Amino acid sequence: MDAKLMDGTQVAETGHIPILDLSNLGSSDPQKRRELAQSVYDACTKVGFFYIKNHGVPESLITRVHDAAEKFFGLPEEKKMNLYIGNSKKYRGYSPIGGERSTGTDDNPVPKGEETGVLSEAFDIGYETAMELQTSVGYPQPQDIYDLYGDNQWPTNETLPAFAETYIQYCTAIIKLCRKLMRIFAIALDVPETFFDSKMKHPGVTSRMMHYPAQPVGDLREGLGAHTDWECFTILSQGKVPGLQILSHDGAWITAPPIPGTLVVNIADCLSTWTNKKFKSTIHRVVNISGEERYSIPFFFGIDYDATVSVLENHTSEDNPPCREPFKAGEWVREKLSRAYLGYEGA
C-alpha cells in the first residue's frame, strides 16, 4: 500500500528489498556458498540493500544491546554530554539532537553553510581490539596511521552497568558475521574467496546507537538526511519502529520496515568502488513519523584503514574504465567524518 509523507513524497510498502537466508554462509559445500553468493550478487547489483535471516547473531544479544541503547539515551543530557563527541579526536562519543548535519550525497550535496541539524542523537564507537579478544587471546594492536582506532568514550560502569561489555560483545558477533560476508562478496565478484582476508585484520569499523524522537506533527526535519554509507557495507539492527527509507531507481522513497529476526545489510561506497559501481551504494534516509521513539544500531564494516580500495580489474573494460583512482580507506573515512558534525571537525 502506498502512503503519502508530510512532504508529499510517496512511500511504497513493497517487497522490493530481498530477504536472504544466510544458513549456508559457513557451509563446507562450495556449491552452497556459490548459490548464496549469486543471490547476494543479485541483491547488491539491483537494490544495494537486503535483509538477512539466520545470520547467527543471537536474538538475546540484539535485545540486550537495544536495551543498553535505550538506557543510554534515557540518561540526563549532562551525563551524555560528558561523553561529547567534540572531546574526541577520533569522532567517538555522544552527538546531541541536531549535532549531526545533513550534508547530502556526492551527486547532490547540500551547499556548505546551509546544512541543517538532524532530528536524532547518537553514540558512536570505533574498532578496538577488545572486540577481537573475546575470540582471539593476544590479538595484536593495529598501527593507527589515520588516528581512528580505539579511544572510545565509554560511560562508566556506575552510570550504566555492563554497557561497554554488552556493546563490545555485540560488535564481536557482528565482526565475525562481516568477515564471513566479505568472503561471500568475494565469490560474488569472481575473485578468490580469501581476497579480502588480508585487508580486514583490523577492520575500519564504526558503530553507533541512534535515537530518533517521535517527530512532532508538521515537523519536516529528517531523522537522518539522505546519504550513502562510506565503508564497505553496513549491518543495521533497526529495532521495532519503522523509519528507514531507501531511494529507488525511479526516485521514490521506499520504506524498509523492521522485520523480526532479520538485520538489514546495505552496500556502502568503498565496496561499491571496488566493483566499479556494479554493487550499488544506495541513498537512504530516516524519517520517524511513526509517533513512537525509534532506536537503531548501525554497524559500518570497512577494510583496514591503511588498506587500499582499488577497482577490481575483472570489473573494468575498455568501455567501462575504473570509476576512481585507488585510495586509502582511512583517508576517505576521515574526510567524510570531518563534514558530518555541526561545530566539530575532529582533529
Ligand SMILES: O=C(O)CCC(=O)C(=O)O
Ligand atoms: O537508523 C537507521 O535506520 C539508519 C541509519 C543510517 O542510515 C546511518 O546511520 O548511516
Ligand SMILES: [Fe+2]
Ligand atoms: Fe546510512
